[in-house]
Amino acid sequence: DRGVGCKSGYNQMHFHNTTNDSLENYHTNSAFYNICSLGPETTVQTRTMDLGLAEDHFSRPMGLIVAPDIEQLKMAIEECKKLILELPEHSERQKDTVVKLIHLRLKLQELKDPGEDEPNLRILLEHRFSKEKSKSVKQTCDKCSTIIWGLIQTWYTCTGCYYRCHSKCMNLITKPCVRSKVSHQSEFELSICPEIGLDRQDYRCAECRTPISLRGVPSEARQCDYTGQYYCSTCHWNDTAIVPARVIHNWEFESRKVCRSSMRYLALMISRPVLKLKEINPLLFNFVEELVEIRKLRQDILLMKPYFITCKEAMEARLLLQLQDRQHFVENDDMYSLQDLIDISSGRLSCSLTEVHTTFAKHIKLDCERCQAKGFVCELCKEGDILFPFDSHTSVCHDCSAVFHRDCYYDNSTTCPRCARMTERKQDEVPVVKDA
Template sequence: LGSDHEWQLSPRSVGRPSSLLAHKLGLRHVWMFAQGSFVASDVEQLKQAIAECKRLILELPEHSEKQKDTVIKLIHLRLKLQELKDPEEDEPNLQVLLEHRFSKEKSKSVKQMCDKCSTIIWGLIQTWYTCTGCYYRCHSKCMNLINKPCVRSKVSHQSEYELSICPEVGLDKQDYRCAECRTPISLRGVPNEARQCDYTGQYYCSSCHWNDTAIIPSRVIHNWEFEPRQVCRTSMRYLALMISRPVLKLKEINPLLFNFVEELVEIRKLRQDILLMKPYFITCKEAMEARLLLHLQDRQHFVENDDMYSLQDLIDTSSGRLSCSLTEIHTTFAKHIKLDCEKCQAKGFMCELCKEGDILFPFDNHTSVCHDCFAVFHRDCYYDNSTTCPRCARMLERQHEESQNP
């Protein structure tokens, strides 16, 4: 419709249609023009005026001024019709429904879609809400129609993934109905198209499955595959909420993954070293004041264990981001212990087997740690001595002497 004209819904542009145009649109019994605005008398008459507008747009010469003016009037008529359908009400800012905590939105964006009716949310004229837990969005008028509980409650109580790859059961097992809303569906698209969710393996209607995509945990764990797959709306929200939760114990689910993914071996070693560094920090006043452990505040589980992973950890491992960030943190931690802090340096070890070399720390690459007393030795010295720990030998001898001479 030509880019050299202004297309804004201002009172000047849409509030004062000419009487001739109003007559052509059949608005003489529908609108009364006063002070740059017009008032609807009846919804049905508005619909008739909209239909007349559409017909006239098709009949008028393309790109003509009359056609452009008519398009503006059509837009305004539709907005007025929507206002009459959704009258302004003094609605609450917060509503609780099926464990959703809906917060009234103030944004006027028109780019959101209602998760209930699958239509656009016109923020300029419609009241809408967003769940603060799972980000479910809907019109105010759709609130009473919601029958899906908040996905965050499932995350809180369940906290686990489906680990089978696309566990399909077949449409016949679903009675040819949507797995969520039970609408009749079929693969032929009659009456509604059946769309498969790659996460659950089940089939859904187009209202419950918008062809959103997400990385599937089971494909990552079993195939080290990160290609996003199509999932239903509920699965999309669930996976988004779960992505940073450390619920994957890889050495139990798929221990062979470490044999084929070198990056995972590197990450595991860095995490093990960080756990060995942690006791130095929690007993060091300077480290506590510097809040060194807060370098890992986004991955708190890294300072608690070395075997639990979140899906985001695996995604960042594949991209190389996690290795870079962990290596940088590892360097910062080691620098504090070995160079910057005298108290931490004093907690180092001398190799009791060769009694030579620098001060040793359990996270050094060339050291070995006794599994019983946690003494630290040069790796070569430890294995040359058949992994026999002199410190443990002394402790056993002392215990034997005490038992002989009570």
């Protein structure tokens, strides 16, 4: 006889119908009926002993799970909670009962989410969901905003935008993958918090259309500093991010509260070179000295690039790959990513780019004889060392790319000697047509 005060009729019927396949269901049901059949005269200690929670509540029942099992577990949990309140505080018996309550709740969660065999890859609304294997990492479901218990729940992560959700929440997802938006619309919102007002949003969340208001009834309205729109607490978790518009117009890098979709979009766009500062805000170079320094270093690197792509030693040493994380630096000098601007503000980019610039210049001017042979001699003064277009004291002819000392070039009132020679050469090549 497993419990005190068990109903004999129930026990006889249950033992008669119990098989090896449903033995564990019996343990759970028996625990529930033990609690329900306790009389008021039963002592607290007896009720603790009769709770019947010593079984392994993490194991899965072999038989089919039916609705009454879940309801019975819920009632058992409520009885267990009442029992905890009746026991002396901080007593060992109360601590043991709390542990048993946790086991019951985990058992209930397991019954709700059976964790059947799920596919490893699921595609939904352009999301590519991959089944997670980690059991110890605690995450939060982006759909229902509750904790994902990896130990007993199946969950997925989108490989594109890192959207996480329970397996049971998959069919409820309405948000498309943010990476698809990045692929179709690779540009930032460049207006600072372009608010349109709650009335223009019909007092509904801009994403899921849940009713919201500033008073928090029925749901709190939270503004995204990136889009300027209002969202519910399910779509806006008060995450913070650096807003590109504030950086470009105000050189401000303070993190602002943004909604979940904006946070993912900014995270995916942060390294994309889509900001052409000379067109968006050319006055920024007049106020931020670091930007002028970075622009000069980038221009020098572009002048060094022709030396490397024609030098066998430089290609074997893969010097240009030192900028593989910022590939746009060897393609142009006017496009910036948001990460570039963040690193410029912190001083990190200036240090790393100066180091790369020094390495490149050392190869061309000191280490490689082939690259040294491609230097220039100032044809205006015909004095001094070999000149290179990226030297700080030189000037380059815009027409023929010849290199001169800066002082010589600006003091010279005549045309570029190399341009003059090229013009004479072209005139000599023009055939003279004789009259018949």
